[in-house]
Every structure is written in C-alpha cells, then in structure tokens.
Amino acid sequence: MKSIFELDSTSRDHLNRSNLIENHLWEIAKAVYPGAVIDPATVAKAKAHLLEFFKQSPPRRPS
C-alpha cells in the first residue's frame, strides 16, 4: 500500500484519503473551538502543515 505522497494527486484514492484527513481535521477544529464557525482556510492550512510533518517523519518500513 502506497503512502499518500506516492499517489497520483489526481487519483480517486488520493482524493478519498485527502478527504478523510480533512474530515478528521474538521472534527479537531470542532473540539478546539466548539460552537464556532470554522474558516475552511484554517483547515486547509492545518492539513498542509500536518502532511508536511508526516512527510518529514516517515515511518520505518518493516524489514
């Protein structure tokens, strides 16, 4: 199974995983600011930071 960074960014698999990450971030935003109206740009920015973090911290592959 490929990581999201290895997928074609125009593929259905990439889109589905990307949406999954976004939905989790929306729930996190809700937990942080309950009752607030969330700016989608904030979630987009959080997603970019998060993906960059994971990109820089790849897991060890099982030998």
Add this chain to the structure above:
Amino acid sequence: MRSIDPHIHMYSRVTDDYERMALAGIAAIIEPSFWLGQPRTSVATLVDYWEALLGYEAQRARQFGVEHFCTLSLNPKEANDPRMMGALDFLDEYLTRPGVVGVGEIGFDTLSPAEEEAFRRQLLIGDRRKAPIIIHTAHLNKYESVRRILEIIRAERVAEERIVVDHNTEETIELCLATGVMAGITVYPLTKMSPFRAVNLMRRYGTDRILINSSADWGISDPLSVPHTAQEMRQAGFRWEDIDKVLYQNPFNFFKQSSNFTFAGVE
C-alpha cells in the same frame, strides 16, 4: 423530526435500512439512477434498472411507510460508452411515469465531450418537461466541473429554480449560490462531507437554497446522514424551524415542482 432524503441509492442498500430510516423520521426519499459499478452491455439493462426503481424499490420502501420517488437518467460515467446513448430515446417517455419526479443524476465525471453531450441533451429533455433536475458534480476537478455545469445551464437558458447542483464543498458552494440553482450538500462519512462540515457551511451561507442528502450507495455511507445532520444542527444551536426548513421543506418544495411528486407531506 420529519425529513426527506433528496438523493439516496436504495437499490444498493438492504431492507433494514428502510426500517432505520423510517424510525429516524425520513418520510420520503428521491432515488436518482446511478452507475451500478460496472459497465453495461446494452441499453436494455439500463431500462430494466429504471423499471426496478419504479417497481420493486418503491414497494420495498412502502413496507416501512417511506414514500419512494426516483429521477432517471443516463449517468455521466455511462455517457462515455457510445452504446448507451440510445437510452436517451426512452428517457422522455419515462418522465411521465408515476413516481418519476425528474431527470438525474446527470452532469460530469471526467468532463469528457461525450459526457457534455449527454448532459446537454438530458438537461433539455428535463427542461422541456418542466421537471426537477439533479446534477452530479465530478469528484476530481470539482470546481471546474461546477463552473462548466453552471455555464452550460446559462447558455441553454434552462430554468435554474428546477435544478439542484449536488455534492458541493466549501470550494464550490459560492458558485452555486451566486446563481438560481439549489445547492446540494452530500453528507457521506469518511470520504466526503461530515455532518459538522455541512453544518459549518449552513452557518456561513444560511439554509435558503440548500438540500442535504446522504447519497448512500454501495460505499461506506450512511442512510441516516440526514437525521445525523439534524442532530449536528441542533448541537450547533439551529432552531427546530430552521432544521425543518432545510431537511424537509426545502426538498418538499423543490420536488413539488414535479406533478409526479404526490407525497402528501407530514404534519
């Protein structure tokens, strides 16, 4: 709490779902014809599918007191198979059948020329019949898909008030609301909008021209997405009147534009 799911593919769901939907207050549903997951071998199989929606599926729903209506079409994905374009010769006649409340879902999958031709033809068939039209927007390249759809609607001078452009996200909703069409929001767990995201959109843009649906199908989806959205709206502080408006009155009034929408309503 009463509600209508204006876009759900019950053909791909088990009968238990009807029971759960009835218990959750879903009084009526609209089932657009969709892509069954593999290419067809002939137009006849599509016509058989339309017949199944009108017959067996409506009967399954009735067992639980859920009113079943459908919209018919050649799906955008199937429009890329030249063998399937013949289905459009049957569509106009089918729009007169009891239980058929419009055309759909039509629109784009990959934005190919074949999809555009099928989209235009079906758009005009629906408009001539003064039927509601459900428009699917591509999952990939969604913004361009919505922009192009709205451009074609304008160019063909089709009545915008009878159209719902579906599967909107934060990226596309303003495009739709700048026109006269209804904006559909699909609440579909994991891979599309969550109830919270849908509610966030309504807090930003209001509830006037919004339709909330589940689009539940073969995938990991939830036929109770509409009542779940009600719950999320309530938690966000929406009044019961607003919840009723967006989850019941908006779809009711939209499909009431079809003389085949015989749903008497729920008091």
